[in-house]
Amino acid sequence: MLSSSSVLLRFALITGTTMSVVEAASVPNGVAAMPRAVGSEAAVTQPASATGGSAAALGSATSDNTGPHSTEADERLLRADTHFNSGRQMYFQGNLVGARREFDAAVDALLNAPENLPDHRRLERRLDEICELVYRFDVEKLGAGQTQENADFDKAPIDEISHMTFPVDENLAPKLKAELNQTASAIPLELSDPVLSYVHYFSSEKGRRVLISGLQRSGRYRGLIERVFTEEGVPLELIYLAQAESGFLPRAVSRKKAVGMWQFISETGSVYSLNRSRDYDERLDPEKATRAAARFLKNLHNRYGDWYLAMAAYNCGAGAVDRAVERTGYAEYWELLKRHALPKETAGYVPIILAITIMAKNSKDYGLDDVVFDGPVEYDSVRLSAPTNLNLVADAAMQPVSVIKELNPSLLGNVAPASFELHLPKGSSETTMAALETVPAGSRAAWRLYHVETGYTLDTIAKGYHLTAERVAAVNHSADSLEAGDVLLIPAVYHEPPSPRVRTASAKTNTAARGTAVTKRTASLHQPAHIAASRHVSPQVLHRKAAVRTAALAH
Numbered sequence: 001m002l003s004s005s006s007v008l009l010r011f012a013l014i015t016g017t018t019m020s021v022v023e024a025a026s027v028p029n030g031v032a033a034m035p036r037a038v039g040s041e042a043a044v045t046q047p048a049s050a051t052g053g054s055a056a057a058l059g060s061a062t063s064d065n066t067g068p069h070s071t072e073a074d075e076r077l078l079r080a081d082t083h084f085n086s087g088r089q090m091y092f093q094g095n096l097v098g099a100r101r102e103f104d105a106a107v108d109a110l111l112n113a114p115e116n117l118p119d120h121r122r123l124e125r126r127l128d129e130i131c132e133l134v135y136r137f138d139v140e141k142l143g144a145g146q147t148q149e150n151a152d153f154d155k156a157p158i159d160e161i162s163h164m165t166f167p168v169d170e171n172l173a174p175k176l177k178a179e180l181n182q183t184a185s186a187i188p189l190e191l192s193d194p195v196l197s198y199v200h201y202f203s204s205e206k207g208r209r210v211l212i213s214g215l216q217r218s219g220r221y222r223g224l225i226e227r228v229f230t231e232e233g234v235p236l237e238l239i240y241l242a243q244a245e246s247g248f249l250p251r252a253v254s255r256k257k258a259v260g261m262w263q264f265i266s267e268t269g270s271v272y273s274l275n276r277s278r279d280y281d282e283r284l285d286p287e288k289a290t291r292a293a294a295r296f297l298k299n300l301h302n303r304y305g306d307w308y309l310a311m312a313a314y315n316c317g318a319g320a321v322d323r324a325v326e327r328t329g330y331a332e333y334w335e336l337l338k339r340h341a342l343p344k345e346t347a348g349y350v351p352i353i354l355a356i357t358i359m360a361k362n363s364k365d366y367g368l369d370d371v372v373f374d375g376p377v378e379y380d381s382v383r384l385s386a387p388t389n390l391n392l393v394a395d396a397a398m399q400p401v402s403v404i405k406e407l408n409p410s411l412l413g414n415v416a417p418a419s420f421e422l423h424l425p426k427g428s429s430e431t432t433m434a435a436l437e438t439v440p441a442g443s444r445a446a447w448r449l450y451h452v453e454t455g456y457t458l459d460t461i462a463k464g465y466h467l468t469a470e471r472v473a474a475v476n477h478s479a480d481s482l483e484a485g486d487v488l489l490i491p492a493v494y495h496e497p498p499s500p501r502v503r504t505a506s507a508k509t510n511t512a513a514r515g516t517a518v519t520k521r522t523a524s525l526h527q528p529a530h531i532a533a534s535r536h537v538s539p540q541v542l543h544r545k546a547a548v549r550t551a552a553l554a555h
Contacts, residue, residue: 068118077126080109084130091137092398093485094453103134121372129375136400168193169200179362186235187307189358192334194348198355203366210247211356212371217248219373221261225290232294240356241311242293244349250286250409260284262293272296279417285410286377308333308350316346379407380429384420386441389494395449396435397428415445415494439489446494452486465490 087102110127113120173196180189201207218239225239245263246252253259257266260283264274272292274282282288293314300310303318312333313321324341325331333350336342363369391414394401407423408416416422424432439447450461458479462469467490473479475489482488 070117070119073117073119073122076109076113076123080106080126080130083109088398092451094451095484106130125372136402168196172196172199176358179358179365183358183361185237185361187237189354192351194351195354198351199359202355202359211359214243214247215360215368215371216374218243219375220377221248221286223376224287228290228294232298234294234297235307237357238297240353240360241314243356244352250284260289261286262289264289264292268296279415280410280412280420282410304331306333311350311353312342312346315349316343378426379423380426381421381423382429382433384416384418384422386418387445388416388436389445390414390416392436392439392444392448393422393432397424397432399425443491446492448490448492450488450490452482452484452488454484458482461488465492467491
């Protein structure tokens with residue numbers, strides 16, 4: 001069995017008292033027949049579904065090739081994924097009883113695993129992910145909570161600490177000197193009081209939470225960053241620059257209006273071909289921004305011949321570093337620091353990166369060797385032929401809309417423009433695009449797809465979207481003989497949502513799972529009013545016997 005602390009965490013996740021950060025990757029595919037479509041443009045049977053992916057948002061433990069693997073864990077993961085995918089299919093076919101049963105079985109397959117399995121953490125992570133997705137289906141599809149039309153931005157973590165000073169623990173110096181003698185690195189790792197002070201900070205309770213939170217999130221993009229840096233000839237150690245800049249949050253924004261995982265300001269982003277429009281901002285795209293950051297860093301290193309000065313210039317601009325060098329006569333980072341020639345934030349910037357690098361490379365010495373990294377972000381990419389609402393994409397992909405949004409952080413609104421390269425859950429592009437093609441191209445910015453549930457009539461469905469039954473019937477063939485699982489075209493009307501908010505990075509992490517701050521999802525019985533033809537459904541929440549079991553175990 002999983003440990004009692006793990007069980008308590010599962011109870012918190014299942015009951016929705018906390019929310020874990022969703023990891024993007026695919027669930028192994030399960031082949032199941034998709035519902036029949038009844039729309040006039042949709043009078044075709046959709047291809048077999050594969051994806052669980054519920055997520056693109058699930059970190060795939062079964063595809064994790066690192067660490068020990070046991071046969072029993074592999075079998076349990078496969079069983080859990082099979083039940084989850086089956087439940088997801090039943091859910092969209094309107095069979096909520098069957099969906100509950102299959103979701104329960106998926107949880108049971110993991111919850112009942114022996115605790116002494118060498119790879120039990122893989123099971124714990126998958127249990128987190130499945131509970132997360134079931135919760136999302138509850139909140140977004142059953143009306144138990146309120147979804148947002150625009151994703152929030154996150155406050156850049158470096159804004160909180162770069163201007164602060166911390167005491168130096170003299171006892172750390174001998175330890176770090178010994179570690180550095182044993183540490184291989186493509187960039188020099190030099191010891192100084194500022195570096196010591198940040199090692200001391202990241203060893204404190206508060207600093208450790210910040211450090212571990214970023215390290216865990218790095219798992220989502222580590223493979224991508226290492227690939228791009230290798231291709232561009234940039235030291236892999238500079239991955240920790242992204243941890244200092246954004247904590248690996250793709251929608252981070254700083255006080256100076258730098259945005260994205262690599263914190264580009266608009267001017268620099270334009271130089272490195274990160275395009276912007278009213279609909280999207282490629283500075284928020286992890287892959288494109290990583291490529292731009294690698295080239296920017298390489299150019300700065302070519303300019304100064306020194307990685308420390310290159311990092312400093314990345315933070316405050318090459319002009320500021322040039323002026324500091326000209327004013328002091330020194331082209332050496334520590335000398336510029338000693339003479340207070342660099343902006344205060346930049347004075348702490350390089351030491352922060354060095355401290356994180358040293359601690360990450362000597363993880364066992366700092367109690368970081370047991371950090372469980374988030375699963376890698378994996379997705380399919382498709383080019384849209386018409387403006388398309390993300391709610392429609394979610395309908396077509398049979399996913400919570402939050403999953404689609406998190407795979408596409410560069411989108412600024414709820415409608416992806418024509419020609420936009422949209423990311424979809426891994427393995428789902430074929431079935432998703434087939435479903436989207438059933439909707440007239442000129443209507444994809446507003447229309448929806450509705451999966452008919454047991455007991456629903458055309459009249460009740462239409463009223464839920466503020467439409468008449470005649471209006472819905474007009475765009476659907478055979479709408480007078482509905483069956484559970486049928487797919488209807490819904491001629492909805494879309495209105496632009498309000499501007500997104502900026503929130504602190506800690507507002508989206510999970511204390512129990514991550515050791516950082518936690519936000520509680522507030523329940524609401526009303527969907528957002530941004531779609532005039534939005535669906536109003538009962539605030540029914542899936543029953544999960546796992547919640548009952550874990551609650552009993554908690555006493």
